[in-house]
Structures are given as C-alpha cells and as structure tokens.
Amino acid sequence: xxxxxxxxxxxxxxxxxxxxxxxxxxxxxxxxxxxxxxxxxxxxxxxxxxxxxxxxxxxxxxxxxxxxxxxxxxxxxxxxxxxxxxxxxxxxxxxxxxxxxxxxxxxxxxxxxxxxxxxxxxxxxxxxxxxxxxxxxxxxxxxxxxxxxxxxxxxxxxxxxxxxxxxxxxxxxxxxxxxxxxxxxxxxxxxxxxxxxxxxxxxxxxxxxxxxxxxxxxxxxxxxxxxxxxxxxxxxxxxxxxxxxxxxxxxxxxxxxxxxxxxxxxxxxxxxxxxxxxxxxxxxxxxxx
Numbered sequence: 001x002x003x004x005x006x007x008x009x010x011x012x013x014x015x016x017x018x019x020x021x022x023x024x025x026x027x028x029x030x031x032x033x034x035x036x037x038x039x040x041x042x043x044x045x046x047x048x049x050x051x052x053x054x055x056x057x058x059x060x061x062x063x064x065x066x067x068x069x070x071x072x073x074x075x076x077x078x079x080x081x082x083x084x085x086x087x088x089x090x091x092x093x094x095x096x097x098x099x100x101x102x103x104x105x106x107x108x109x110x111x112x113x114x115x116x117x118x119x120x121x122x123x124x125x126x127x128x129x130x131x132x133x134x135x136x137x138x139x140x141x142x143x144x145x146x147x148x149x150x151x152x153x154x155x156x157x158x159x160x161x162x163x164x165x166x167x168x169x170x171x172x173x174x175x176x177x178x179x180x181x182x183x184x185x186x187x188x189x190x191x192x193x194x195x196x197x198x199x200x201x202x203x204x205x206x207x208x209x210x211x212x213x214x215x216x217x218x219x220x221x222x223x224x225x226x227x228x229x230x231x232x233x234x235x236x237x238x239x240x241x242x243x244x245x246x247x248x249x250x251x252x253x254x255x256x257x258x259x260x261x262x263x264x265x266x267x268x269x270x271x272x273x274x275x276x277x278x279x280x281x282x283x284x285x286x287x288x289x
Contacts, residue, residue, distance in 0.1 A: 019046075019058055022110045026086070026101060030062055030114070033085035037070050038062040039123065043115070043143050048150040050159045050179060054167045059098065061115045061143055065123045075118060075130035075138050082116040097129040097139065126218070134227070142218035146176075149217040153183040154190040157272050158197045161257070164274070168256075169240040177228045180214035194268045195253070205241035209234040 027040050044059030045051040062082060064071055072078045083099050086092050090101040090110070098113040120126040126142045150159065159182045166178060185201050186192075192200070205212070212234055216223040247255045253267060257274050 015053060015056065019056070019111055022101075022112050023058055023060060026060060026090075026110075026112050026114060029086060029089050030082070033081075034062075034064075034071055037068055038064050038116075041143065043147065044113070045163075045175060047143075047147045048179070049156050050150060050163065050175075052160050052163050052167075054164055055175075057111045057113055059113050059115055061117065061127075063117045063119055063127050066119045066121050068118075071116075075128055078116050078118060079130040079132070082114060086114060094132045096133055097131055139223050140219050141216065141223065145218040150179050150183060153186075155182060155186045155197060157194055158182055158186060158201070161194075161198060161271060161274065162201060165240075165244065165256070169236075169244075171233075171236050171240055173233050173237060174228050177214055177225060177233075180217075180225075181212060181229075184214060193264065194271055195264065198271075199245070199248075202241040202245050205237040206245060209238035212237070 023042070030038060030040060039061075041047075041061050041063075042058060043061050044057060046056075046058050064078060071081045079097075079099070083092050083094070086099060086101055091104040091107075093100040093102065095113060097117070098115045101110050101112050101114065102108060103110060115129065117127040117129040120128060120140065125144075126140055128138050128140055131137055131139055150156075153159070159179050162178060162182050163175065166173060182201055185204050186197050189197055189200055212229060214225050214229060216225060244256055253271070257271060259270075
C-alpha cells in the first residue's frame, strides 16, 4: 500500500475526530466537578505536533491556581479528587502523575490521560504534580517548556518516524524519553536530510547506547529520568537499531517503513507522508507516553 493513499493525521480523520469528542466529554466531567477552577489544556504529542496514528494519546492537563484549595489542600488530594470525579463516568487507571480514562461498558481505550496539578506560583508557569510511583511524592515541571522544546526542535518528522519505528519494533521506551533523545542527537543535524537524520540516530543507538542520556528541559536538576532510560531500555534501543540498519543495507528503506520511492528526494517525501499517514491499528490500553 502506498503511503500517500491514506489520509494525513494532521488534517483530521476518524481517529482525530473521535479523540476530540472524548476530549470534550472528559473536560465536561471535570467542569461539572470543579467548575472554572482548573486551567485545562492539551499537552503531549498532540500539542507538540508529534502524534502518529499507530500510537496516539492526548494529555489533558488540569492545573489549579497556587492558592486554590477547592480540589484539595495537597497534591495527593487534588489527584484523588480528580480521579474520583472521572470515575463517575469512566474506568480509571493510575499512571505515574496521570489518570487514564477508559470506556467502562466496552472496555475500550479512549486515548486520553488527565494530568492534575497545582501551579507553583499564581495561575501559570511551573506546576507541581503528584507522583503515584517512585520515591518522590511530587515533581516540578512545565507544560509550555515541554511543548516548545519539541515543537521548536526542527526535527518533528524524524521524531514521528522514530515513534513509528518504536511501535513496529515493540520497544518499551517512553515517548517523552524518545522525543528528548531524538532532539538531543539531532541538535547539530537539523539541516541534514531526513534519511541522514534517522541513520544518525540509529547509529548512535547501536554504537553508543551506554552514553545515551536525557534531562527534563523543564527541571533538569530536579527530575531524574534515569529510570526511564535504564540498561534494559538502552539494550532494546541498541539491538533494534542494529537490526534496522542491517535491514536497510540488505533490503532498503521499504523493508522498514513500507513502499517508498528509490530516489532520495522521493524517499524523503514519502517518509514525511508515512510519519503522519500510517493506518491505525488496535492498541493495548497501556500507553508508553
């Protein structure tokens, strides 16, 4: 199947229409419970422009002002109250600092994560999030910084294709970490061709897995991401990258991403279309975002 025969994700389609429908319904549940108190915004891959059809989720942040105790005096209380509100309509699953919502009747994934929190100061900027896992009970971060770091990276197409590669290789690296890795590794290669960018990232994964490291751009000193980029993840990335580079050498790019043109210009154009136009597949509820 030629990639250009499918609709582009960024221009809409049934998946995006359905996702927006669920987003509005989830926000209404939060408004019914908390009124206008929380600032509700879209984040994650959709806000960054890195969403792909084979694996997509919508992060919906729900942040309360620093001096607003209407949902609770502590971060844990805000998290629990938010989950209780969502549980009135949905099945919920705790995910670190997020709450996954599912259709309780059809046992279906709605691809929406709600992230409750409280602003560090006032009604904007840095936020504190409650942690349900790990040693720290809270983390400090900033949605705008995360979005800008990726959206303005200049390597969005490479990020989308690396996410697609992750899905097809069934790797367990989190989207946040994968995006940070690609942005970091391509800092000096923004003007390189898309194929050269991908080859560079895979080569680094294969040959220098032990040197891979990322930091949270919103809180580089305070948020330790080493658990998300542990030895097992590094080993998976290295092995998969080695297989992919070998496949390209032996069988060409079409063996990795499907049918693409043979000349470089056509191949790059095709890969860009593939990044946003891959047909969706049934996915398990457990997201790697």
